[in-house]
Amino acid sequence: MIKLNYTIEGGDFSRAGYASSQVKKNLKQLGVDQKIIKNIVVALYEAEVNIVAHAQKGNIEVLISPTGVKMIVSDQGPGIVDVGQAMQVGFSTASEKVRQMGFGAGMGLPNIKRNVDRLDIETKVGKGTTLTMIKDF
Amino acid sequence: MKLEQVIEIVNAKVICGSVKANNIERGFCSDLMSDVLTIDTDKLLIITGLANVQAIRTAEMADVNCILLVRNKKATADMIKVAEENNMIIMETSFSMFHVAGKLYEAGLKPVY
Ligand SMILES: Nc1ncnc2c1ncn2[C@@H]1O[C@H](COP(=O)(O)OP(=O)(O)O)[C@@H](O)[C@H]1O
Ligand SMILES: [Mg+2]
Numbered sequence: 001m002i003k004l005n006y007t008i009e010g011g012d013f014s015r016a017g018y019a020s021s022q023v024k025k026n027l028k029q030l031g032v033d034q035k036i037i038k039n040i041v042v043a044l045y046e047a048e049v050n051i052v053a054h055a056q057k058g059n060i061e062v063l064i065s066p067t068g069v070k071m072i073v074s075d076q077g078p079g080i081v082d083v084g085q086a087m088q089v090g091f092s093t094a095s096e097k098v099r100q101m102g103f104g105a106g107m108g109l110p111n112i113k114r115n116v117d118r119l120d121i122e123t124k125v126g127k128g129t130t131l132t133m134i135k136d137f
Numbered sequence: 138m139k140l141e142q143v144i145e146i147v148n149a150k151v152i153c154g155s156v157k158a159n160n161i162e163r164g165f166c167s168d169l170m171s172d173v174l175t176i177d178t179d180k181l182l183i184i185t186g187l188a189n190v191q192a193i194r195t196a197e198m199a200d201v202n203c204i205l206l207v208r209n210k211k212a213t214a215d216m217i218k219v220a221e222e223n224n225m226i227i228m229e230t231s232f233s234m235f236h237v238a239g240k241l242y243e244a245g246l247k248p249v250y
Binding site: 013017021034038042045046049102103105108111114 | 168175187190191
């Protein structure tokens with residue numbers, strides 16, 4: 001079992017994607033199938049961008065076992081008022097700054113869902129959000 | 138299509154990466170990175186006006202190694218650094234996205250859908 005851990009700063013778009021990039025390098029080194037790696041890192045990157053775009057700060061924990069990965073992406077932030085609505089393509093509360101960074105079209109959570117085998121969202125308004133994502137090899 | 142051909146058609150300047158022996162089959166135009174992240178196609182060229190490091194990170198996650206910046210957008214130092222780490226090619230052209238897409242389509246570059 002390999003455990004990776006990264007701290008993410010809200011608002012810092014210059015570093016957004018660094019953690020996902022490191023995870024990709026690790027998975028590559030382990031010889032995981034390229035298509036599966038792409039699924040994993042696309043989901044993780046969208047989740048990482050969501051911390052940067054929507055929250056104050058957060059944490060990414062990735063557990064790699066011989067059979068798959070579990071990613072726990074948690075943040076301290078505003079939380080999500082209506083998860084069902086947030087899951088819909090096109091729903092977004094992203095700021096102009098986020099849109100200038102190439103995100104904020106309300107596709108992140110749907111992109112995440114499509115790329116993993118399991119997605120759980122736990123959120124508390126005013127406190128923060130935790131995404132747990134599982135992808136089997 | 139050979140990358141060399143792309144460079145000639147849109148009068149592109151290569152900012153980093155090695156163009157030789159690189160082939161692409163399809164092109165995708167977007168300034169929206171979540172859109173790029175939905176695509177699952179090999180030998181893809183991303184054509185974008187988004188000149189920030191998220192364009193390069195997106196390409197990295199999507200296993201795309203060629204990016205063409207349009208509308209005279211310039212690659213930043215950050216972008217070049219991340220692209221070089223990942224053996225990616227960044228090119229720049231002063232033409233608009235529409236012009237670039239039209240010319241490359243005409244020359245036989247295929248769309249993703
Ligand atoms: N970590 C988060 N904290 C707070 N709100 C979030 C978070 N992730 C997503 N959201 C909410 O869900 C919406 C949809 O998210 P997403 O599908 O990633 O689209 P986008 O980030 O482009 O807006 C966001 O606009 C935001 O309102
Ligand atoms: Mg998002």
